[in-house]
Amino acid sequence: HRGEYLQPTEEVSAGSPEVLHNWPEDLPSNRLGFARWLVRSDNPLTARVVVNRQWAALFGRGIVETVEDFGVQGMPPSHPELLDWLAYQWMHQDHWSLKALHGRMVSSRTYRQASERRVDVTAIDPSNRLLAVSPRIRLEAEILRDTLVRAAGVLSLKQGGAPVRPLQPSGITEVTFGSPAWNADKGEDRYRRSVYTFQKRTAPFAMFATFDAPSGESCIVRRSRSNSPLQSLTLLNDVMLLDLAQVVGREFANREASEAGGSVNPDVMQSALMTELFQRLLTRAPEEDEADALLQFLDQQRSHFAQDPAAAVAFVSADVAGGDANADRKDMIVRQAAWTAIARALFCLDEVQNRP
Structure with missing residues (x-):
């Protein structure tokens, strides 16, 4: 009675809302009956x-x-x-x-x-x-992240288990009550599907919040859909996405280096690699002018990092690049840095974030 469980009045039985069709007599008045009624x-x-x-x-x-x-x-x-x-x-x-x-x-x-x-x-x-x-619809935050992780070739399809903590900018969780540290996972768990990402309502995962994912404080059926400069800046600078770009940079630099000195023309090889990376992200081959612009940008980045080896080393994370990123292999570092820049630029394309 008015929330007072010690003052009961009328007994309430299970049933369906009166504005809908009546509860059939052949169904039990329990959760199984409700499921069958639905x-x-x-x-x-x-x-x-x-x-x-x-x-x-x-x-x-x-x-x-x-x-x-x-x-x-x-x-x-x-x-x-x-x-x-x-x-x-x-x-x-x-x-x-x-x-x-x-x-x-x-x-x-x-x-x-x-x-x-x-x-x-x-x-x-x-x-x-x-x-x-x-x-044209912008991908939801979780789908966008999974798309980029899959394009990088490291998406883990493992199912079940405890929540995981991908990379995100430092200090996000420390500003909340208790100041819990966000210790990012390593190895396969870092690249698991977004549905397994640990969620804290008072400090949502940074990339998800930027792309309008709900905080979990209430049930949201229809998400808001914003378009802000912060989203482009996130795709360009977020440590998680830079990590994925570095993964791509290592793969394509290693493949380019393995073919160097072979029978394949270097320009043809670069064009083929660029087309493959473009198709991974946009699911189509690049137009001629798009391919030319990307190859020109690759050459520019290679020249830039060749003139500034320290910047190349700083741009290529040793945690991702492993043994390839060392001072004795400056050419490999320059290759990785240039391809990382290409991947980071492609991540920011409107056609990657939106689906026609």
């Missing part, structure tokens, strides 16, 4: 909500834009017939398979169309609510 064929609300959330994840915006509110205060669907059809197909044909639902969405012409803005469409639908062109 997925009954005469309860389309569950399928609509889930389908709408999956649509929002792929298209950046739900058919019902207020994915967290399907009530009277939420926004009406932009394509109500499509939402009902997808929900029905998912329930009765796909048998609640998320894999089948994703396949149906990504194979649609709507998802596969170009994302280039059109003047005629912008004049009619400036917010692209009707999806006349494919929306």
Whole structure:
């Protein structure tokens, strides 16, 4: 009674909200019954909500834009017939398979169309609510990190276990109560998928917070999506991302050095390596002008570090480069520093952060 457990009044039994359809008599009044009630064929609300959330994840915006509110205060669907059809197909044909639902969405012409803005469409639908062109969406923080770790070739697919602590700028956790130190993991655990990253609500992981990941203090269905200079500065200077760029630099410098003096023309070899790195990050081959600009930048960085060996040594972390980064192999250090600069520049590309 009004929160006083010592003054009970009416006994409350399990049931469903009255605004929805009634609780069937053939279902037990427990959690198993509630689970079965959620997925009954005469309860389309569950399928609509889930389908709408999956649509929002792929298209950046739900058919019902207020994915967290399907009530009277939420926004009406932009394509109500499509939402009902997808929900029905998912329930009765796909048998609640998320894999089948994703396949149906990504194979649609709507998802596969170009994302280039059109003047005629912008004049009619400036917010692209009707999806006349494919929306461009910035990757979520965790997906962006995993994309870069995978492109560096070190993503660990190990499952389960304790949370891990990737690299992040010093002092982030020390400003909170108790001043706990963030001791970054080494080896494979440093490069595990972002879902395993240790989370502290009073001091969220720095890179995730910059890219609008929720702090964990409350349940967030629809994340905010900002676009700030701090995000580009993070991709350029964050120690975790610099570490990944150094991993890439070591790999490509070693491959370039192993082919040096062989039968392959050095320019052809550099172009092939640059194309491979570009494809890893952008999933497409570079245009001719893009490749030329990157190769020119590689030569500029190589000349810069050759003239300033101390800067090259400082730029190539010995913790990552291992035995290759030593004073007796200045050429290798210069190669690694130049390729590290290339990787760091590619990390900052708009096309890496956003998906068309």
